[in-house]
Amino acid sequence: MKLNDHARFSTVCIHAGQEPDPSTGAIITPIYQTSTYVQEGLGQHKGFEYGRTQNPTRLALERNIAAIEAGTAAFAFASGMAAIDALLTRLESGDHLVVSDNTYGGTFRLFEKVRRKFGLDFTYVDTSQLDTIDAAITAKTKYLFIETPTNPMLRVTDLAAAADIAHQRNVRVIVDNTFASPFIQQPLTLGCDIVVHSTTKFLNGHSDSVGGVVILRHEDDIEWMKFVQNAAGAILGPMDSWLILRGTKTLPIRMERTNTNSMAIAEHLAAHKKVKSVIYPGLSDHPHHALAKKQMRGFGGLITFDVGSLEAARTVLPRFKLMSLAESLGGVETLISHPAIMTHASVPAERRAAIGITDGMIRISVGIEDVDDLKEDLDQALG
Numbered sequence: 001m002k003l004n005d006h007a008r009f010s011t012v013c014i015h016a017g018q019e020p021d022p023s024t025g026a027i028i029t030p031i032y033q034t035s036t037y038v039q040e041g042l043g044q045h046k047g048f049e050y051g052r053t054q055n056p057t058r059l060a061l062e063r064n065i066a067a068i069e070a071g072t073a074a075f076a077f078a079s080g081m082a083a084i085d086a087l088l089t090r091l092e093s094g095d096h097l098v099v100s101d102n103t104y105g106g107t108f109r110l111f112e113k114v115r116r117k118f119g120l121d122f123t124y125v126d127t128s129q130l131d132t133i134d135a136a137i138t139a140k141t142k143y144l145f146i147e148t149p150t151n152p153m154l155r156v157t158d159l160a161a162a163a164d165i166a167h168q169r170n171v172r173v174i175v176d177n178t179f180a181s182p183f184i185q186q187p188l189t190l191g192c193d194i195v196v197h198s199t200t201k202f203l204n205g206h207s208d209s210v211g212g213v214v215i216l217r218h219e220d221d222i223e224w225m226k227f228v229q230n231a232a233g234a235i236l237g238p239m240d241s242w243l244i245l246r247g248t249k250t251l252p253i254r255m256e257r258t259n260t261n262s263m264a265i266a267e268h269l270a271a272h273k274k275v276k277s278v279i280y281p282g283l284s285d286h287p288h289h290a291l292a293k294k295q296m297r298g299f300g301g302l303i304t305f306d307v308g309s310l311e312a313a314r315t316v317l318p319r320f321k322l323m324s325l326a327e328s329l330g331g332v333e334t335l336i337s338h339p340a341i342m343t344h345a346s347v348p349a350e351r352r353a354a355i356g357i358t359d360g361m362i363r364i365s366v367g368i369e370d371v372d373d374l375k376e377d378l379d380q381a382l383g
């Protein structure tokens with residue numbers, strides 16, 4: 001299957017990286033569940049020697065996601081955290097990163113509890129306020145690590161402007177694009193250098209696999225990541241690669257529905273008398289609404305709303321019937337969570353307060369069910 005250079009996003013999602021199976025013609029890339037490959041003779045093989053180093057199903061996924069994110073190459077890992085950790089192996093003791101202060105709690109934990117021990121240094125700033133980025137960069141800074149929109153405050157950072165600031169100081173920009181997905185924004189086309197995803201979320205989209213991927217455009221980054229994926233070995237298995245490859249085929253239609261459902265639910269919540277406040281970049285009162293409109297295709301599937309107190313949240317959460325109380329996001333089914341007790345429990349209470357995460361906050365990852373059923377469930381739970 002040869003894609004045109006000008007193939008559009010939905011076509012790229014379905015076809016990129018995939019050829020009919022050469023031995024059978026199977027249209028779907030098989031799950032190559034094998035640890036090794038028979039060689040025809042010494043040094044004679046078909047490009048596959050050992051399962052950690054190469055796997056055809058993983059390779060198809062990596063090529064598919066590289067194309068979807070407009071990158072040059074991609075490398076798939078056993079989880080989003082493994083992918084983020086692989087990026088840090090490019091650094092040396094003494095190096096410094098500037099990081100979005102409202103980054104995913106697990107990322108904060110990896111940086112502070114694991115990698116700081118090895119001599120890396122991190123400064124957390126609100127990257128949506130561009131002047132904080134320049135002020136935090138030092139002579140030791142190697143990466144600016146951005147999440148946009150953030151979790152659960154849904155702050156939006158201007159990626160093109162942030163990349164300009166970082167590049168003037170010789171700093172490369174990593175974007176964790178998990179929350180948006182490449183349907184909504186492609187950071188590499190906005191001038192950023194590296195994209196990382198937890199594929200566990202929108203890319204897979206069906207809540208049945210854990211994985212991560214790094215997408216790169218600079219040759220030196222690609223060379224290192226290819227080496228480290230094999231050297232450290234936190235690879236994604238063939239079955240998970242296949243599941244994600246199936247997921248990316250429907251990414252555009254899932255995201256379109258996610259966008260329309262989320263907008264309708266955000267407006268519904270904003271008009272509900274039991275809800276104190278709603279954070280959604282699609283609402284005109286969101287502080288970064290204009291930027292989100294310019295930078296994003298739709299406003300994504302995450303909504304945060306505040307019911308006023310921990311007590312109120314504890315009353316409301318068990319009442320949901322259709323929406324499930326669970327960590328994670330980006331699946332076809334709607335999930336609700338309580339950031340302070342669940343996803344952000346590893347962030348100290350005073351840091352949560354500084355970022356604006358309250359005990360009354362509930363986050364919804366909006367699925368693609370019928371939006372009227374979702375609204376009914378919200379209404380009955382809010383009472």
Ligand SMILES: Cc1ncc(COP(=O)(O)O)c(C=O)c1O
Pocket residue numbers: 079080081082104106107147151176178179197198199200210211212328
């Ligand atoms: C924005 C973001 N990045 C990274 C991760 C980590 O991904 P994984 O759970 O696949 O390790 C998550 C997980 O929730 C996330 O929300």
